[in-house]
Amino acid sequence: MNVIVCAKQIPDPALPGALDPSSNTLKRDGKLILDESDMYGVEMALQLVDTAGGGEVSLVSMAPNGEVSGVRTALAMGAARAVLVSDPELAGSDALSTAKILAAAAKRLGDADLIIAGTESSDGYTGTVPEQIAEVLGLPSVTFAKSVKVEDGVLKVNRQTEAGYDEVTCTLPAVVSVTAGVVEPRYPSFKGIMAAKSKPVDTVTAADLGVNPVGWAGAGQQIVDVASAPERAAGEIIEDDGEAFNKIVDFLDKLKVI
């Protein structure tokens, strides 16, 4: 079973984000790391290939400046190879252009049984790319997967819904987006980290993939204003002296909710 995982490399979420003043888009030119949301997809893919008893996990990623640190993390976890799309022409790409690029990158890897993505990235969180990739490739898709398994060539997914969850079966090949916490991502071993350094990363441009137009030209949308949101007035902050719970009781009492 061959699985492709969409691996986004993002600015470290622990650092404060910033907008590029010239374009008002998220600054992404520093060091990037593997989005934590995608570690679940990588782990899920490794487990599915393991259970199937054969095949490999490949990665597709799109990032500026040939950035590979996040991709190396996923390779260290056990993925075999990656296609990295890196191209100055891609700056400013919206979700739809990104999906077209990733779909083309996936095709470059050859026929896969399954494409896995996180439900949304931790930086842009548009949340549309997995389903858009499926539509570009003409594949069925199951989003918000809480559990994923493959039995007798059929994909079986429990899909999160507003009311609970749906049991869904799906033909392969297909696209699945997984929610966080669906599996426990492994830590890369030392051996894995060393091996990742020599695993193949095929770096390509949008033109190599035959996708056009991309970047600002293809975005179809433009940021026209960035404003500061109204701030909340500061409240009362107290140190707990063992009796602070009374403050909460009084607060709730005053609001007449207890």
Add this chain to the structure above:
Amino acid sequence: MAISNIWVFAQGAPSSSGAAAPTSTTLELLTKARSLAAESGGTVTAFVPGDAAEIAGALGEYGAAKVYATGDLQGALPGVAVSAAMQAVVAGGDSPDVILFPQDYVGRDVVSRLSVKLDRPVLTNNTDVAVEGDSVKATTPVFGGTKLVTTTFTGSAPYLIVVRPKSFAAESAGGGAPEVVAAPVPDLGAAGGAKVVEVHVEEHSGPKLDEANIVVSGGRGMGEAAKFELIETLAKQLKGAPGASRAIVDAGWVPYSYQVGQTGKVVKPTVYIAAGISGATQHMVGMKGSKNIIAINKDKEAPIFGVADLGIVGDVHKVLPKLIEALKAR
């Protein structure tokens, strides 16, 4: 070209009476669509996945003049099926200028597929939508809601906009029964390979997370999964709903459905109690709109105290049990 033909992706859900009623977000979007359409003397159309018989009256009351309904989806997932039905209507000549979708599991899937079918961009996570002449703008909060980014479309309609729940107040327009038109799902081919074989409804004893008057949320500071029981107990005592930060959802302590934040539910209760939550931007986006915020955290530098009306710098394992006892004694 004026912005005059506005669609709303409208869903129903079982209500307490047993019959289906439009979801609260559907009514919010219809209300907004009405005000957008009013500027150009335009019309509002609702597009319903499934059967519209039980909810058409209410959709009309909130401003829909016309309702498209796909009929039973026969187990197909809504993303692929409803987008195909929408595309068929657009191809048939009724081309909307704007389609508003709710930011939920179904809305997001449908808009994603539709954006590829129509080759149009999507703006997601919006909290406001405005029409100025022929241009449509949408506003989305970023960086934990500290900045508001407004984006406009540069290409041609339809403009696809996904809006967060509770962005607008729902108001009835006192409208009459709408015209209901069938918008059947065409053959989906290979893309229709997914089928729902069983639906599981998880019973919740208390109010729904995004509708509760009081929300009590726990985060990493709760220490371990077993301690989340304190959150459940307090939420129940206050007739509220328990919630969680992404950190503990990722850690597998509680299901995704508990998550409050950018990637989870947006809540605006009368009181929000954040216990052991530091206030990552990811979380703040989902709860900053609460009327009153109480935060309990060991770290007095935690960002959550920046939005708290009452902040207790202390150990949740000491404060919560005492609070629960005190409330029990009342």
